[in-house]
Amino acid sequence: MAKFGRSDDLKGAEFFEVNLHGARFLECDLSGVVMRGVDIQAGDIDSPWLGEVGGSLKVNGIEVAPYVDAELNRRFPGRADRFAPEPDGLRAAWAAVERTWTALADRVAAMPEGTVDASVGGEWSFAQTQRHLVHATDVWLGRAILQVEQPFHRFGLPHDSSSLDQSVFAAEPPTYAEVLEARADRVGMVRDYLAAVTSELLDEPRKNPWSPDNTMTVRACLHVILGEEWEHYRFISRDLDTLPT
Numbered sequence: 001m002a003k004f005g006r007s008d009d010l011k012g013a014e015f016f017e018v019n020l021h022g023a024r025f026l027e028c029d030l031s032g033v034v035m036r037g038v039d040i041q042a043g044d045i046d047s048p049w050l051g052e053v054g055g056s057l058k059v060n061g062i063e064v065a066p067y068v069d070a071e072l073n074r075r076f077p078g079r080a081d082r083f084a085p086e087p088d089g090l091r092a093a094w095a096a097v098e099r100t101w102t103a104l105a106d107r108v109a110a111m112p113e114g115t116v117d118a119s120v121g122g123e124w125s126f127a128q129t130q131r132h133l134v135h136a137t138d139v140w141l142g143r144a145i146l147q148v149e150q151p152f153h154r155f156g157l158p159h160d161s162s163s164l165d166q167s168v169f170a171a172e173p174p175t176y177a178e179v180l181e182a183r184a185d186r187v188g189m190v191r192d193y194l195a196a197v198t199s200e201l202l203d204e205p206r207k208n209p210w211s212p213d214n215t216m217t218v219r220a221c222l223h224v225i226l227g228e229e230w231e232h233y234r235f236i237s238r239d240l241d242t243l244p245t
Contacts, residue, residue, distance in 0.1 A: 031207035048231045053083075076100065076233065077101075085201065090222055091194045097229045098187060104237065105180075111245055116176050120239035127176050129236045130183045131157035136228040137186040141193060144209045144221045155182040190225060197222075 004010065051069040058064065078096025081089060085226040093094070108115055108126050116127045124132060135156030142151025155174045158164055202219040217223060 022235055041196050044099065046235075048227075052227075072234065074229060079230045080229055082202065085202075085219065086199060087194070087197050090202075090226075092199065092220075093226055094190060094194050097226065097233075098191070100233060101229070103189075104233065108240065111240075111243065115240070115243060118239075118243055120242055123239055126236055126240065127173075127179050129232050130179050131155055131174075132188045133228060133232060134179075134182050135159075137225060138189060139209050140160070140221045140225045140228075141186075141190060144206050144216075145218050147206070148245075153182050153186065155179060194222075 015212055047055075047057070049055060051072065052064050055065045055069070057068070078093065078100060081093035081096060082094045084090045117125045119125050119128075134153050135158050138151040138153055138156055142148045150168065152164070154170045155167060155168045155178060156169065158169075191237060197218075202217060202222075204218050205215040206221055208214045208216050
């Protein structure tokens with residue numbers, strides 16, 4: 001089986017009458033890809049950015065991104081408020097996030113022992129997902145909004161830690177109880193911040209934590225936090241649905 005990695009530059013490549021049956025594309029940039037006369041029956045596409053403003057995907061000439069986004073909003077009550085512009089809307093949006101994750105944690109607690117650490121298709125387990133959301137909060141609330149020099153919890157799980165000081169993070173995976181404690185702490189931090197946020201503060205500029213030369217508003221940073229919550233909820237719900245109950 002041929003395998004292509006980050007060092008293989010296939011930008012602008014043309015594939016003609018190629019058999020890609022069963023191929024997997026993981027974390028690839030497929031933006032602007034054009035497919036004509038292709039058989040994509042039983043295909044499975046996951047694009048976290050499709051629901052962003054300006055997200056676009058055409059199938060047989062029909063723009064489907066708005067339909068996908070609307071269906072996800074229907075399935076996940078509260079998701080539609082992730083881009084709320086004002087304090088009250090953001091507080092309501094975060095309350096919906098908390099209710100949603102609490103219900104899912106209760107569901108996981110009732111599933112067979114070991115479910116919290118089960119990985120489906122190489123994706124993060126429920127415990128790892130919780131750890132990543134701890135890290136996401138640290139990046140976008142701690143580093144970006146609050147401008148804390150070292151905001152990272154040692155149990156956080158970065159997506160890419162190559163640019164981070166590894167000594168900050170625990171060498172061994174934490175227990176599930178420790179994960180839940182760290183997660184509850186970070187959820188509370190967001191809740192407390194939103195309780196006092198004002199419209200004026202939402203308009204203040206902050207450095208993009210991954211691109212310090214660029215700025216974004218506090219509001220935009222909070223939208224990223226909410227987006228992270230909903231996308232990872234979608235991912236882990238999808239995977240949990242395939243596990244024994």
